[in-house]
Amino acid sequence: MEDKITVAHVQLSSCCGCLISLVDTYEKFLDVLNSIDLVYCQTLMDAREIPEADVILVEGAVCLEDHHALEVAREVRKKGKTVVALGACAALGCITRFAKGGQMPKPVQGSFSSLTEIIRCDMAIPGCPPSPELILGVITALIKGDEEYLKPFRRYAVCKCESCGCDLIINVVNKSLCMGCGICSASCPTRAIEMVDGRPVVSPQLCVKCGVCSFQCPRIEI
Amino acid sequence: MDPLGSYKSIISARATDKRILKRCQDGGIVSAVFIYGLENNILDGVIVADKEEGFRPVPKVATTPEEVLEAAGTKYTVSPNLSVLKSAIREYACEKVGVVGTPCQILSLRKALKYPVGFRHMVDKVKLLVGIFCMENFPYMGMRIIVEELCGVRIEDVVKMDIGKGKFWVYTRWGEVKSVKLKKTHPYEQSSCHVCTDYTAELADISTGSVGSPDGWSTVIIRNERGEEIINKMIEEGYLERRPIDEGKFGLGLLKKLALVKKEKNMKEIEHRKELGLPVPPDVCH
Numbered sequence: 465m466e467d468k469i470t471v472a473h474v475q476l477s478s479c480c481g482c483l484i485s486l487v488d489t490y491e492k493f494l495d496v497l498n499s500i501d502l503v504y505c506q507t508l509m510d511a512r513e514i515p516e517a518d519v520i521l522v523e524g525a526v527c528l529e530d531h532h533a534l535e536v537a538r539e540v541r542k543k544g545k546t547v548v549a550l551g552a553c554a555a556l557g558c559i560t561r562f563a564k565g566g567q568m569p570k571p572v573q574g575s576f577s578s579l580t581e582i583i584r585c586d587m588a589i590p591g592c593p594p595s596p597e598l599i600l601g602v603i604t605a606l607i608k609g610d611e612e613y614l615k616p617f618r619r620y621a622v623c624k625c626e627s628c629g630c631d632l633i634i635n636v637v638n639k640s641l642c643m644g645c646g647i648c649s650a651s652c653p654t655r656a657i658e659m660v661d662g663r664p665v666v667s668p669q670l671c672v673k674c675g676v677c678s679f680q681c682p683r684i685e686i
Numbered sequence: 687m688d689p690l691g692s693y694k695s696i697i698s699a700r701a702t703d704k705r706i707l708k709r710c711q712d713g714g715i716v717s718a719v720f721i722y723g724l725e726n727n728i729l730d731g732v733i734v735a736d737k738e739e740g741f742r743p744v745p746k747v748a749t750t751p752e753e754v755l756e757a758a759g760t761k762y763t764v765s766p767n768l769s770v771l772k773s774a775i776r777e778y779a780c781e782k783v784g785v786v787g788t789p790c791q792i793l794s795l796r797k798a799l800k801y802p803v804g805f806r807h808m809v810d811k812v813k814l815l816v817g818i819f820c821m822e823n824f825p826y827m828g829m830r831i832i833v834e835e836l837c838g839v840r841i842e843d844v845v846k847m848d849i850g851k852g853k854f855w856v857y858t859r860w861g862e863v864k865s866v867k868l869k870k871t872h873p874y875e876q877s878s879c880h881v882c883t884d885y886t887a888e889l890a891d892i893s894t895g896s897v898g899s900p901d902g903w904s905t906v907i908i909r910n911e912r913g914e915e916i917i918n919k920m921i922e923e924g925y926l927e928r929r930p931i932d933e934g935k936f937g938l939g940l941l942k943k944l945a946l947v948k949k950e951k952n953m954k955e956i957e958h959r960k961e962l963g964l965p966v967p968p969d970v971c972h
């Protein structure tokens with residue numbers, strides 16, 4: 465039997481949207497399942513213990529008031545050769561940055577941090593959710609060992625723990641780099657970015673801090 | 687390295703359809719390609735730069751030849767064409783999208799195709815990238831100052847603008863033609879253009895512009911099989927007429943020279959910004 469890479473999917477505080485995005489590739493998802501060995505994924509299969517795996521995809525932020533979540537985060541680091549913060553909550557915090565507790569049924573759970581702040585991650589993928597094609601691209605690159613493709617995600621894991629639409633203003637517009645292509649605006653899942661006179665204007669009320677816009681901007685090194 | 691990037695062939699061409707020739711900027715290549723694509727089921731939506739009152743550019747998803755025609759002609763200011771990319775796929779439900787853009791926009795789209803983080807089910811729906819040559823662009827108010835203050839024409843009266851023979855030209859609806867030396871327009875350029883080293887949209891399927899061909903004709907750089915297939919069919923079916931590119935000083939020579947000038951000039955600016963400790967764009971297309 466050929467050696468397939470073993471992959472686990474672990475969910476922390478998240479909406480499950482990143483997993484749904486992966487499954488949203490339909491028949492291509494089946495191809496992926498054929499080329500990997502999925503060893504753990506609570507939503508899709510019955511496996512109780514997180515096993516050792518070549519790749520562990522972790523979705524969601526870490527709730528600091530939840531001991532179980534912290535233990536899972538540490539366990540993931542121990543058991544995964546490559547730990548991937550999949551999606552903006554794990555990579556950058558995303559909408560969990562707005563959490564402050566007081567909600568039923570767990571009113572004390574109010575402090576959430578990105579996985580990248582809690583454990584060392586090998587890769588981080590922004591996006592709310594990252595598109596099915598992007599997740600597939602990353603998994604395929606992992607299988608093939610295509611480090612050139614993975615480079616930006618490796619860099620994000622070490623240099624980025626948070627993001628916001630206003631990063632575009634500070635890093636691109638204010639630095640005389642924005643040429644007004646508009647890809648940031650199109651990529652935003654909440655339509656928080658309007659192009660005005662060829663420049664992005666970000667609505668802080670709508671931004672969920674998913675980091676897609678900055679990742680997509682061609683004028684920022686990713 | 688070739689200052690024009692990699693390509694299969696370069697020709698001079700122009701559209702044969704009179705409706706296109708009446709409204710287009712140069713040889714009408716962009717509009718002709720898009721109309722051909724829409725009429726022959728190769729494309730079902732194209733992203734173009736339309737305009738509103740006061741020559742304000744508006745990115746638009748065109749799904750009919752009429753809409754393509756309305757948006758023909760160059761707007762010498764930033765039109766964030768890619769801002770409607772998602773809408774082309776989601777709202778317009780297009781499955782075969784064509785996009786026209788300046789070199790920086792084409793590069794941005796290539797990056798999104800490689801890393802479509804925020805674009806679900808987009809990659810296989812983008813079918814054709816048409817790039818237009820570009821030395822620099824102007825912010826909207828910069829363009830307006832050139833038109834109103836340097837050329838003395840009210841923006842409402844402008845029907846066409848053009849750059850050529852060292853001048854910025856403004857055509858009014860009264861039939862007047864005004865111009866100003868390009869040198870005088872430099873202060874109004876978009877500064878972020880000065881760190882761009884791509885003149886001919888090196889990552890497009892087809893790139894086109896006026897430089898290198900006679901008036902009313904366009905230079906067309908065919909970069910890959912996708913571009914070659916559509917241009918060849920258009921020539922065969924009479925949508926485009928072609929002539930060989932002038933290999934001399936005022937043809938290909940000039941095009942290469944300008945492409946090299948842009949690279950050298952803007953590489954200097956990039957180095958200068960680095961010396962000042964300022965960030966520069968990632969090294970993609972130098």
Ligand SMILES: Cc1cc2nc3c(=O)[nH]c(=O)nc-3n(C[C@H](O)[C@H](O)[C@H](O)COP(=O)(O)OP(=O)(O)OC[C@H]3O[C@@H](n4cnc5c(N)ncnc54)[C@H](O)[C@@H]3O)c2cc1C
Nearest residue numbers: 710711712713714715716717734735759761820895896897
């Ligand atoms: C800012 C700018 C600078 C240019 N500089 C040069 C140059 O230095 N040398 C050269 O040879 N050519 C240059 N061009 C290209 C040239 O002006 C023509 O656009 C090109 O030759 C296509 O002409 P056409 O007759 O084939 O296209 P047309 O059939 O007229 O179609 C042009 C297409 O481009 C789209 N468009 C117009 N303005 C913009 C814009 N601002 N952003 C994105 N899309 C737009 C239109 O919607 C239309 O679909 C420049 C264009 C721009 C926008």
Ligand code: SF4
Nearest residue numbers: 629652671672674675
């Ligand atoms: S502006 Fe939009 S894309 Fe950018 S971080 Fe906020 S929600 Fe995400």
Ligand code: SF4
Nearest residue numbers: 642644645646648681
């Ligand atoms: S993606 Fe394009 S429009 Fe948005 S900030 Fe970057 S360069 Fe400007």
